[in-house]
Amino acid sequence: xxxxxxxxxxxxxxxxxxxxxxxxxxxxxxxxxxxxxxxxxxxxxxxxxxxxxxxxxxxxxxxxxxxxxxxxxxxxxxxxxxxxxxxxxxxxxxxxxxxxxxxxxxxxxxxxxxxxxxxxxxxxxxxxxxxxxxxxxxxxxxxxxxxxxxxxxxxxxxxxxxxxxxxxxxxxxxxxxxxxxxxxxxxxxxxxxxxxxxxxxxxxxxxxxxxxxxxxxxxxxxxxxxxxxxxxxxxxxxxxxxxxxxxxxxxxxxxxxxxxxxxxxxxxxxxxxxxxxxxxxxxxxxxxxxxxxxxxxxxxxxxxxxxxxxxxxxxxxxxxxxxxxxxxxxxxxxxxxxxxxx
Amino acid sequence: xxxxxxxxxxxxxxxxxxxxxxxxxxxxxxxxxxxxxxxxxxxxxxxxxxxxxxxxxxxxxxxxxxxxxxxxxxxxxxxxxxxxxxxxxxxxxxxxxxxxxxxxxxxxxxxxxxxxxxxxxxxxxxxxxxxxxxxxxxxxxxxxxxxxxxxxxxxxxxxxxxxxxxxxxxxxxxxxxxxxxxxxxxxxxxxxxxxxxxxxxxxxxxxxxxxxxxxxxxxxxxxxxxxxxxxxxxxxxxxxxxxxxxxxxxxxxxxxxxxxxxxxxxxxxxxxxxxxxxxxxxxxxxxxxxxxxxxxxxxxxxxxxxxxxxxxxxxxxxxxxxxxxxxxxxxxxxxxxxxxxx
DNA sequence: GATATGAACTAAATCGATTTAGCGAATAAA
DNA sequence: TTTATTCGCTAAATCGATTTAGTTCATATC
Numbered sequence: 001x002x003x004x005x006x007x008x009x010x011x012x013x014x015x016x017x018x019x020x021x022x023x024x025x026x027x028x029x030x031x032x033x034x035x036x037x038x039x040x041x042x043x044x045x046x047x048x049x050x051x052x053x054x055x056x057x058x059x060x061x062x063x064x065x066x067x068x069x070x071x072x073x074x075x076x077x078x079x080x081x082x083x084x085x086x087x088x089x090x091x092x093x094x095x096x097x098x099x100x101x102x103x104x105x106x107x108x109x110x111x112x113x114x115x116x117x118x119x120x121x122x123x124x125x126x127x128x129x130x131x132x133x134x135x136x137x138x139x140x141x142x143x144x145x146x147x148x149x150x151x152x153x154x155x156x157x158x159x160x161x162x163x164x165x166x167x168x169x170x171x172x173x174x175x176x177x178x179x180x181x182x183x184x185x186x187x188x189x190x191x192x193x194x195x196x197x198x199x200x201x202x203x204x205x206x207x208x209x210x211x212x213x214x215x216x217x218x219x220x221x222x223x224x225x226x227x228x229x230x231x232x233x234x235x236x237x238x239x240x241x242x243x244x245x246x247x248x249x250x251x252x253x254x255x256x257x258x259x260x261x262x263x264x265x266x267x268x269x270x271x272x273x274x275x276x277x278x279x280x281x282x283x284x285x286x287x288x289x290x291x292x293x294x295x296x297x298x299x300x301x302x303x304x305x306x307x308x309x310x311x312x313x314x315x316x317x318x319x320x321x322x323x324x325x326x327x328x329x330x331x332x333x334x335x336x337x338x339x340x341x342x
Numbered sequence: 343x344x345x346x347x348x349x350x351x352x353x354x355x356x357x358x359x360x361x362x363x364x365x366x367x368x369x370x371x372x373x374x375x376x377x378x379x380x381x382x383x384x385x386x387x388x389x390x391x392x393x394x395x396x397x398x399x400x401x402x403x404x405x406x407x408x409x410x411x412x413x414x415x416x417x418x419x420x421x422x423x424x425x426x427x428x429x430x431x432x433x434x435x436x437x438x439x440x441x442x443x444x445x446x447x448x449x450x451x452x453x454x455x456x457x458x459x460x461x462x463x464x465x466x467x468x469x470x471x472x473x474x475x476x477x478x479x480x481x482x483x484x485x486x487x488x489x490x491x492x493x494x495x496x497x498x499x500x501x502x503x504x505x506x507x508x509x510x511x512x513x514x515x516x517x518x519x520x521x522x523x524x525x526x527x528x529x530x531x532x533x534x535x536x537x538x539x540x541x542x543x544x545x546x547x548x549x550x551x552x553x554x555x556x557x558x559x560x561x562x563x564x565x566x567x568x569x570x571x572x573x574x575x576x577x578x579x580x581x582x583x584x585x586x587x588x589x590x591x592x593x594x595x596x597x598x599x600x601x602x603x604x605x606x607x608x609x610x611x612x613x614x615x616x617x618x619x620x621x622x623x624x625x626x627x628x629x630x631x632x633x634x635x636x637x638x639x640x641x642x643x644x645x646x647x648x649x650x651x652x653x654x655x656x657x658x659x660x661x662x663x664x665x666x667x668x669x670x671x672x673x674x675x676x677x678x679x680x681x682x683x684x
Numbered sequence: 685g686a687t688a689t690g691a692a693c694t695a696a697a698t699c700g701a702t703t704t705a706g707c708g709a710a711t712a713a714a
Numbered sequence: 715t716t717t718a719t720t721c722g723c724t725a726a727a728t729c730g731a732t733t734t735a736g737t738t739c740a741t742a743t744c
Contacts, residue, residue, distance in 0.1 A: 001483050005700055016724045021702060032722055049480070054460045055401045056700035059729045064397070075426050080417045087442075096457065098440055100429075115438065118396045138391070141343050262631050286628050289604050347730055358694045363732060374692055398730035401699045 004048045013037075013044040020045070024052060058120055067312065068116035069099040070109065070126045072150075077284055078255055078301065079127070082149070085305030086125060093313050095122070104192075104225060106131045113139065123312050125149050130193050145315035149308045152329040154195045160315075161329035162308040164299040166196045169334040170203035173251055173279050173297050178211050180342055182249040182277055186219040186239060188261065189253040200253050200281065219247060223257060232257070236264045243270050249277035249342070255284050262290055278341040292340035300332050307332065346390045355379075355386040362387070366394060400462055409654065410458035411441040412451065412468045414492075419626055420597055420643065421469070424491070427647030428467060435655050437464070446534075446567060448473045455481065465654050467491050472535050487657035491650045494671045496537045502657075503671035504650040506641040508538045511676040512545035515593055515621050515639045520553050522684055524591040524619055528561040528581060530603070531595040542595050542623065561589060565599060574599070578606045585612050591619035591684070597626050604632055620683040634682035642674050649674065 006024075010017045015037060022031045023041040044050075058064040069086055071079040079101075087097045098121065102109040109129040113136075116124065123145040128136065133153050139146050140158065152161035177185050187204055189197060201220075208215050221239055223232045236257070239250070252258040258280030265272055272278050272292050280287060280296045287294035307330060348366075352359045357379060364373045365383040386392075400406040411428055413421040421443075429439045440463065444451040451471040455478075458466065465487040470478065475495050481488050482500065494503035519527050529546055531539060543562075550557050563581055565574045578599070581592070594600040600622030607614055614620050614634050622629060622638045629636035649672060 001485070003484055006702095007700075017701080018703080018724060018726095019722090022723095025702080027703095032720090034722065037722080051456060051460050053401070053462060053700050055397045055406070055462050056729090057702075059395070059397045059401055059731085060700080060702045062729075074416075075422045080422060084417050114393060118393050120395060120397050142345055143343070259627070259631070266631060266633065285601070286631060289601070289608060289628060289632065291608065291633055348732095349730075359731080360694060360696095360733080361692090364693095367732080369733095374690090376692065379692080395730050398699090399732075401701085402730080402732045404699075 003053075004050050005053065006050070009041065009045050009048060009050050012048065013041050015041060024050075062120075063122055064120050065094060066096045066098055066119070066121045067123045067125060068112075068119075068121040069097050070112050070116075070124065071099065071101055072104050072127050073101045074099060075101075076256065078282055078299070081301045082305050085302050086309055089306055089309040093309075095313075102127070102129050104129055110135050117142075117144075123147075123316050125308050125312060127151055128153065128194075145312055147308050147312045147315070148329075149304065151194050151196045157326045157328060160311050160327060162304055162311060163196060163329060163331055164304065164334050165331035166199040167203045168331075169281060169297045169299075170200040170251070170253065171207050172334070172336050173281065174204050174207035176295075176336060176338070177249050177251065177277065177279060177342065178207065178213070180277070183213055184216070184219065184247045185213075185249045185251060186221060186242075186247045187251050187253060188221045188223065188236060188239065188257050190257060191222050191225045197253070204251070229260075233260050233263055233267075236260050237268060240264050240268055240270055240276065243276040247276065249279070252278070252280040255280065255282035258282070258294065258296075259284060259286060262286060262294070272341050283337065287339070294341040295339040296337050298335045298337050300334060303332050345395075346392050347395065348392070351383065351387050351390060351392050354390065355383045357383060366392075404462075405464055406462050407436060408438045408440060408461070408463045409465045409467060410454075410461075410463040411439050412444060412454050412458075412466065413441065414444055414446050414469050416441060416443045418598065420624055420641070423643045424647050427644050428651055431648055431651040435651075437655075444469070444471050446471055452477050459484075459486075465489075465658050467650050467654060469493055470495065470536075487654055489650050489654045489657070490671075491646065493536050493538045499668045499670060502653050502669065504646055504653060505538060505671060505673055506646065506676050507673035508541040509545045510673075511623060511639045511641075512542040512593070512595065513549050514676070514678050515623065516546050516549040518637075518678060518680070519591050519593065519619065519621060519684065520549065520555070522619070525555055526558070526561065526589045527555075527591045527593060528563060528584075528589045529593050529595060530563045530565065530578060530581065530599050532599060533564050533567045539595070546593070571602075575602050575605055575609075578602055579610060582606050582610055582612055582618065585618040589618070591621070594620070594622040597622065597624035600624070600636065600638075601626060601628060604628060604636070614683050625679065629681070636683040637681040638679050640677045640679050642676060645674050 006020050007017050010020045013020065019033060019037065020041055022028050022033055023038050024045065028038045054064070067090060069083060071083060073079055074083060083099050090097045098116065100112050102112060106129045109132050124139060125147050126136065127150045128148055133156060136146055136159060146159055148159055148161035150163050152163060174185065187201070189201060205215060221235065223235055250261065252261050261278060270276055278294055280294055283296045283298045287296055348362050349359050352362045355362065361375060361379065362383055364370050364375055365380050366387065370380045396406065409432060411425060413425060415421055416425060425441050432439045440458065442454050444454060448471045451474050466481060467489050468478065469492045470490055475498060478488055478501060488501055490501055490503035492505050494505060516527065529543070531543060547557060563577065565577055592603065594603050603620060612618055620636055622636055625638045625640045629638050
């Protein structure tokens, strides 16, 4: 049994295809279709279970009512929550979301943009990879609205971006550690050349300097992106060996690294916060449930998703009519959640 | 700047649209297009950044190279991993996956099927909700392959299903508890009328009976699906009050409930496994990292995803040509991971 | 020299919708 | 009675691809 099309309905109802289209799109009144015909068509459509083909509709109208969401990794709790928020938000505006992960690979990101472009999505929300600026410019040139999320390109502000205030978050966290009397504060971050991570690191340096604490570069630990689980864990455990002597606190700059940190303390049986204080950027179920509970800088994920979506919708509404004036990224404030690990 | 279409390429290259189509689809040789023309077209297409419109292609060919994946909740770790596996697997066969969540709501599930159907996906992988059988039959009638995942309808086997062997998993878990000497074994399960959960519960009863352990119905705790976090937690804490006296072990039948169990032991400071032994169906990061580590029955998520995808692809290949003979659900064996909580 | 064969392309139908322009009948205005 | 309007609906173009059935030359065959 084949799917029913608009012409099947037209034939069965004894009217033209156009009439069916008008009725299905609530333009019947405007086109002064008579009450009887409207009812006839609606009945036939219901009986036959007619569902308009969105490919045909999209082809004709140039709108698919779909937006493409590109994140780094959808199985990461942060991005999963973000995706869910965006999807819920999109539904309010009657848009559907298609999402996919880059794994922070430029090549993969380009492929995904390609794929979404071929599928004619109406707009994009993108967590960019380092070299993606060119590709995103092309989308703008094609008049497709784009909103960056979680990351941004400081050198070009033609594209709106929504993210947490990374600098403020890490500054607040570092201040908190300093305020609690810690001086030998180690940092664990992931290798990433992008601005949002530089902002985080910069905040750390600035706060130490502000308090006249000498910066010890051996305390700045950068985990290679492709190190793999075991190697990364090892690097953290090596750092932890100095607990109580060369370091007294560790600030993890990402969620993923913080979880590895927990594995490390578990493996090494380090007393937290006795021997070592712990703080992590970005919350996670585990941090709330672990013993001791882990203090975090919480990102306002829902707010980020909502703001990004609202920005995109705004641009979707008057697409082409006006050019985005360019603006600084929208940076939302994070929240310090003090738990037992400090 | 508008997007480039096939006719733009044709015009610029000075050939017909058909010729461009043949070149782009590697049918140039078969259609004996000359080497020069092929190169000309390829160059023009590359220069202009041509990317075929998949809506048009899908409309014409009737194939979108897309499959719809419907899960219960994409932000749940089990389904997130499953989705990732299926996506990776799909890519091998050159298919793209669109996924969405039902929240176990029949109405929502029907809407999602509708939406995917309108978008002309080629096939479906569905975690069904209780009343979804009719809707799925319609898809079959339209000649769209469907594979059920994680759950199934015992009363109709016309649709292939791939899932863990729930009965065996819970049987093995219960046997393990009994073998360790526990006799007052409580069960915590979620309210769900579907076969896979009934299978889990049935296994519990069967094993107790096999060991001549009297079943105490007060030990069987069913958490209402829409109870909400706090109420569910309360129900588990109420159960835990009997630790050491009326109960000596608790078997959580889902991941989500197990995590609540951890919150409960944390809140109540219960010694595990001293006062109470814990076992959970379906693994989770937290279970591996918590102190004590929690023993689990691990589902073979990757295998389930792969098998489901392979089954779907098989049906996609000869769509329409033959009817699925009908078969029992494919049930894959889970693995008991013994940790410290028993 | 007429005809058949083959090489290298192209025209046009098609998929299923939307949308503009227009047609015939009924009614109103002149 | 003729002309203009309004009503209620339809024909046909269009979106951007794929695909079948030709068409036009050039060459080979008899």
